[in-house]
Amino acid sequence: MQFKDSKWDTVIEAKQNPLSLDLKQIIEYRDLVILFVRRDIATTYKQTILGPLWYLFQPVFTTVMFMIVFGHVARIGTDDIPPVLFYSIGVILWSFFSSLLMCQANVFSSNKDIFGKVYFPRLTAPISIIFSELIKFLLQFGIFVLIFIVYLFNGYAEFLSPGLLLIPFVLLWLIFMATGIGLMVSSVTTKYRDLAKALEFFISMFMYAAPVVYPLSEVSERFRIFFVLNPVTAVLECFRSLCFGTGGVSLHMVLYSIGCTLIFVLLGVFLFNKNEKVFVDVI
Amino acid sequence: MEDIVIKAENIGKYYRLGQINTGMFYLDAKSWISRKLGIEDKTLKIGESAGDRNGFWALDDINFEIEQGDRVGIIGKNGAGKSTLLKVISRVTAPTKGRIGIRGNVASLLEVGTGFHHDMTGRENIYLNGAILGMKRAEINEKIDDIIEFSEINEHIDTPVKRYSSGMYVRLAFAVAASLDSDILIADEVLAVGDAEFQKRALGRMNELSSRQGRTVLFVSHRMNAVKSLCRTGMLLDKGKIVLRDEIDKCITGYQSHLYEKKSFEDLSHYDNEFFELLEFKLVDQDGHDLAMPVENHDKAFVRIELNMKKIHHAFTTGYAIYNSEGILMYWSYSVDDYDENNNVKMGRNVLTGEIPNHFLNEGEYYIYFSASLHYIQWLVNPEVDSPCLKLYVQGGLSESPFWTMKRPGVCAPVLKWTVNNSGLI
Numbered sequence: 178m179q180f181k182d183s184k185w186d187t188v189i190e191a192k193q194n195p196l197s198l199d200l201k202q203i204i205e206y207r208d209l210v211i212l213f214v215r216r217d218i219a220t221t222y223k224q225t226i227l228g229p230l231w232y233l234f235q236p237v238f239t240t241v242m243f244m245i246v247f248g249h250v251a252r253i254g255t256d257d258i259p260p261v262l263f264y265s266i267g268v269i270l271w272s273f274f275s276s277l278l279m280c281q282a283n284v285f286s287s288n289k290d291i292f293g294k295v296y297f298p299r300l301t302a303p304i305s306i307i308f309s310e311l312i313k314f315l316l317q318f319g320i321f322v323l324i325f326i327v328y329l330f331n332g333y334a335e336f337l338s339p340g341l342l343l344i345p346f347v348l349l350w351l352i353f354m355a356t357g358i359g360l361m362v363s364s365v366t367t368k369y370r371d372l373a374k375a376l377e378f379f380i381s382m383f384m385y386a387a388p389v390v391y392p393l394s395e396v397s398e399r400f401r402i403f404f405v406l407n408p409v410t411a412v413l414e415c416f417r418s419l420c421f422g423t424g425g426v427s428l429h430m431v432l433y434s435i436g437c438t439l440i441f442v443l444l445g446v447f448l449f450n451k452n453e454k455v456f457v458d459v460i
Numbered sequence: 461m462e463d464i465v466i467k468a469e470n471i472g473k474y475y476r477l478g479q480i481n482t483g484m485f486y487l488d489a490k491s492w493i494s495r496k497l498g499i500e501d502k503t504l505k506i507g508e509s510a511g512d513r514n515g516f517w518a519l520d521d522i523n524f525e526i527e528q529g530d531r532v533g534i535i536g537k538n539g540a541g542k543s544t545l546l547k548v549i550s551r552v553t554a555p556t557k558g559r560i561g562i563r564g565n566v567a568s569l570l571e572v573g574t575g576f577h578h579d580m581t582g583r584e585n586i587y588l589n590g591a592i593l594g595m596k597r598a599e600i601n602e603k604i605d606d607i608i609e610f611s612e613i614n615e616h617i618d619t620p621v622k623r624y625s626s627g628m629y630v631r632l633a634f635a636v637a638a639s640l641d642s643d644i645l646i647a648d649e650v651l652a653v654g655d656a657e658f659q660k661r662a663l664g665r666m667n668e669l670s671s672r673q674g675r676t677v678l679f680v681s682h683r684m685n686a687v688k689s690l691c692r693t694g695m696l697l698d699k700g701k702i703v704l705r706d707e708i709d710k711c712i713t714g715y716q717s718h719l720y721e722k723k724s725f726e727d728l729s730h731y732d733n734e735f736f737e738l739l740e741f742k743l744v745d746q747d748g749h750d751l752a753m754p755v756e757n758h759d760k761a762f763v764r765i766e767l768n769m770k771k772i773h774h775a776f777t778t779g780y781a782i783y784n785s786e787g788i789l790m791y792w793s794y795s796v797d798d799y800d801e802n803n804n805v806k807m808g809r810n811v812l813t814g815e816i817p818n819h820f821l822n823e824g825e826y827y828i829y830f831s832a833s834l835h836y837i838q839w840l841v842n843p844e845v846d847s848p849c850l851k852l853y854v855q856g857g858l859s860e861s862p863f864w865t866m867k868r869p870g871v872c873a874p875v876l877k878w879t880v881n882n883s884g885l886i
Contacts, residue, residue, distance in 0.1 A: 185561035209591040216577055223579040291575040295568055295592055296551035454554035
């Protein structure tokens with residue numbers, strides 16, 4: 178066919194490869210990604226008193242709450258990790274995971290006005306969400322790093338280990354997992370809007386099913402299998418064991434969780450690509 | 461062959477009519493299972509068959525080529541598929557079948573101001589909007605002064621756009637879009653916003669872009685004057701098909717006469733469904749005779765609908781929709797508007813007569829489409845999709861006043877009540 182030859186810059190067809198990422202185009206649109214990130218960050222706290230300080234208050238207060246409720250009242254152990262470090266990293270990681278997942282799940286509905294009017298590589302939207310959530314996370318993570326350093330110089334020097342260098346990879350793993358799940362859900366929420374509400378509820382429940390406020394070692398043998406089957410468990414435990422050298426994470430759990438993550442991402446991108454072609458007609 | 465920039469082959473776009481699904485997963489699943497098992501689908505509403513959900517082809521086997529530097533006006537009445545075609549070319553939605561090859565980059569002005577964020581300043585929005593339309597940061601840096609100048613926003617450029625007047629908002633948005641360096645520019649009703657002066661400037665700008673810089677323009681508008689002044693060739697669409705691809709003047713004439721010829725009355729049997737059979741749809745005068753054209757604006761004219769009702773539904777409505785020659789909907793009128801319990805249709809033969817108001821329409825041609833529906837449930841005959849059409853030609857009799865005997869500008873031409881009080885005033 179004459180469509181195959183190189184004289185066309187763009188060929189629009191009914192069917193396109195549903196796993197294509199079209200990275201070349203996304204790189205072409207990198208300025209758009211940057212501007213989306215700036216829009217998200219700059220406008221979230223416009224017309225508020227404290228502005229971006231809210232990013233810092235949230236984890237600080239939640240950590241204090243958890244220390245009181247789970248540490249002092251419920252007396253759940255923390256694997257001998259100083260409670261403030263244990264809870265703060267749990268809170269920060271979990272809020273990153275859940276808010277990234279929620280944003281990805283709503284990517285179509287929150288962008289429907291632009292998606293319906295102009296073409297640009299749609300994957301720029303989820304990618305920019307990753308970056309804006311990552312920036313929020315890094316601000317919060319800064320608090321943890323400060324506390325961590327204070328402890329390093331006050332009798333916990335053994336926390337300093339080469340394992341800390343692996344932290345970026347664990348973060349990447351968490352990002353992919355949240356994005357994969359989020360994109361999978363996003364293609365369904367365009368059709369059934371109540372799913373977004375349901376998801377919000379499930380995520381808040383789900384926090385108690387993952388080792389956020391307690392370490393895996395506190396879970397009795399009988400129930401442990403459910404926690405091991407939860408792919409988020411391995412990420413959280415891995416993170417803690419890299420920071421504190423504790424925790425009961427096994428290689429099997431890690432491989433299982435990474436496998437799940439790959440499936441989530443592939444399926445998420447597949448469904449996203451399939452959906453972005455037609456969702457304009459649905460929403 | 462070398463300078464063909466857009467080539468479309470067998471483009472089709474299928475839409476499911478009405479609701480895409482029931483919106484509830486449980487009902488969708490039930491409906492899907494019923495269909496698979498071949499049993500009656502209980503989620504269908506009364507009087508609805510599975511075929512109603514199946515939908516229609518908004519674009520049906522479209523083939524065309526567009527040369528570099530051409531300015532193409534895409535015309536056709538509402539629902540003909542114009543906007544769908546532009547959406548497919550600009551990749552907002554994917555075609556159901558067929559292929560389009562495009563040479564060069566495409567910028568679409570489907571709606572100005574897309575992606576503006578209310579809390580961000582004009583300047584920030586220029587960058588964001590520009591990037592959404594496909595510009596690079598460096599490109600915008602280069603052009604930002606021109607954009608600000610063209611938009612006439614000047615000192616307000618660093619104010620959040622939510623404090624802008626709607627005029628400022630539109631001017632800024634258009635200025636960004638018009639600064640795009642695209643090879644192909646797609647514009648859908650962009651001129652429908654803004655005041656007359658802005659529209660003139662915007663049209664001038666588009667003219668300049670295409671004639672001086674050799675860009676290809678695809679333009680959709682219901683305003684035939686704008687299409688005529690901007691475009692060189694035209695593409696006339698009807699029910700998802702291209703009926704004419706020729707010089708713009710021929711297309712506009714074709715559009716106007718096409719609307720008229722669209723339906724002859726031999727095929728009224730086509731409008732036969734489980735609720736009624738359409739026996740007659742015509743314009744009559746006071747005495748019930750066929751209306752002689754043209755009609756003077758003070759002459760009585762009536763739309764006469766004769767139906768053979770086969771099934772009574774409490775939500776049944778019928779009436780007509782009237783459009784002017786530019787495709788603008790003047791109004792809808794239903795027999796139940798003038799509500800009266802005794803006025804309902806009954807089983808068997810019914811004759812409904814609706815008056816067309818005197819001294820309301822302006823001079824010109826009007827197209828009257830038959831309409832019938834189960835109110836808020838489903839269309840039986842949708843005036844925008846597939847409906848018999850009558851042509852009404854109004855000329856003369858505009859008013860009894862010696863000051864108003866010729867056509868005036870305006871969509872309608874009412875003779876309104878005035879009082880002049882001067883007795884007892886100093």
